[in-house]
Amino acid sequence: MATIQTINGPKDSSELGPVLNHEHLTSGMGSFERLGYYNREDAIRRGVEALQNAYDVGIRTVIDCTPLDLGRDELLFDGIAGKTPMNVICATGVYRWVPMPYAAWDEDGAAAFMLREINDGIAGTSIKPGIIKLAWDIEYQLEPLRVQMEKMARGAARAAKAAGVPITCHTRPADYHGDRLLDIFEEEGLDLRAVTIGHTNDSTDMDYVLRMAKRGATVGLDRFSPRIDEAEQERRSRVALTLVEAGYAEQVCLSHDSASYSINGGPPSGGVRPENPRAFCLVSEVQIPWLKAHGVTDHQVDAMLVRSVRASFEAAAAMKK
Numbered sequence: 001m002a003t004i005q006t007i008n009g010p011k012d013s014s015e016l017g018p019v020l021n022h023e024h025l026t027s028g029m030g031s032f033e034r035l036g037y038y039n040r041e042d043a044i045r046r047g048v049e050a051l052q053n054a055y056d057v058g059i060r061t062v063i064d065c066t067p068l069d070l071g072r073d074e075l076l077f078d079g080i081a082g083k084t085p086m087n088v089i090c091a092t093g094v095y096r097w098v099p100m101p102y103a104a105w106d107e108d109g110a111a112a113f114m115l116r117e118i119n120d121g122i123a124g125t126s127i128k129p130g131i132i133k134l135a136w137d138i139e140y141q142l143e144p145l146r147v148q149m150e151k152m153a154r155g156a157a158r159a160a161k162a163a164g165v166p167i168t169c170h171t172r173p174a175d176y177h178g179d180r181l182l183d184i185f186e187e188e189g190l191d192l193r194a195v196t197i198g199h200t201n202d203s204t205d206m207d208y209v210l211r212m213a214k215r216g217a218t219v220g221l222d223r224f225s226p227r228i229d230e231a232e233q234e235r236r237s238r239v240a241l242t243l244v245e246a247g248y249a250e251q252v253c254l255s256h257d258s259a260s261y262s263i264n265g266g267p268p269s270g271g272v273r274p275e276n277p278r279a280f281c282l283v284s285e286v287q288i289p290w291l292k293a294h295g296v297t298d299h300q301v302d303a304m305l306v307r308s309v310r311a312s313f314e315a316a317a318a319m320k321k
């Protein structure tokens with residue numbers, strides 16, 4: 001058992017139910033609302049609708065993986081909290097390109113920033129992040145950025161240990177980020193079960209995917225958006241099936257990496273990206289039925305939707321000294 005912070009206040013890990021481990025209620029950039037590019041009321045309305053649709057197909061918890069520099073909006077959470085039956089866990093941490101102010105910090109400075117949000121709440125509100133987001137992508141190939149990104153990873157690890165909260169990683173599997181991240185987290189003394197190596201179903205290299213599970217990490221098969229075609233959906237479901245058949249269902253979590261409201265990826269003329277209000281339902285409506293048709297049992301489905309994420313929160317809580 002572990003206490004987990006949600007936008008509705010603390011919950012016990014046993015209360016999470018089926019979880020989508022990686023979604024976004026908004027995605028964009030901080031301060032865009034001041035420039036008229038972000039309509040909070042619209043974002044609240046769309047968020048409540050998308051969460052309700054997911055709730056209606058059985059999901060009970062959604063993890064919003066949007067840190068400050070990806071446009072996280074605590075007032076959006078505040079507006080949604082009373083209007084949804086869904087548990088929503090929000091994130092501190094850092095997105096892809098390490099923002100300039102962070103670049104001057106050392107590992108402990110980065111950890112202190114995350115711990116302040118975790119312990120005191122976001123921007124003077126009572127909303128506390130329940131998880132740490134860390135994003136590595138193609139910019140990791142650039143040496144000066146790599147130094148910053150590795151520093152953020154160590155900062156995230158130290159905050160995770162001090163606060164007893166898990167880390168969820170956006171990775172680019174084509175660059176095998178999971179290997180390096182797990183090395184760093186091991187050096188920092190983390191229980192790797194408290195780390196989700198996300199977007200791993202972008203990978204077509206099953207040796208890599210299985211290696212993440214063998215090393216003890218939680219494996220995020222958390223990209224299953226309505227934008228991908230049916231053949232690619234099936235390929236992604238096969239990644240899950242392979243892990244289940246190899247005995248790793250308890251370490252797999254499933255999600256879409258969709259947004260209910262997004263400025264990123266909008267039309268060329270600017271504006272909000274048209275989002276599918278059922279974008280948080282595809283795992284339940286398409287992927288789970290496919291897996292069951294291919295021999296996956298209800299117990300294994302529960303491992304992926306309920307027990308894996310719960311276990312990662314409990315492993316994180318156990319690290320807190």
Ligand SMILES: [Zn+2]
Binds near residue numbers: 023024065
């Ligand atoms: Zn994401």
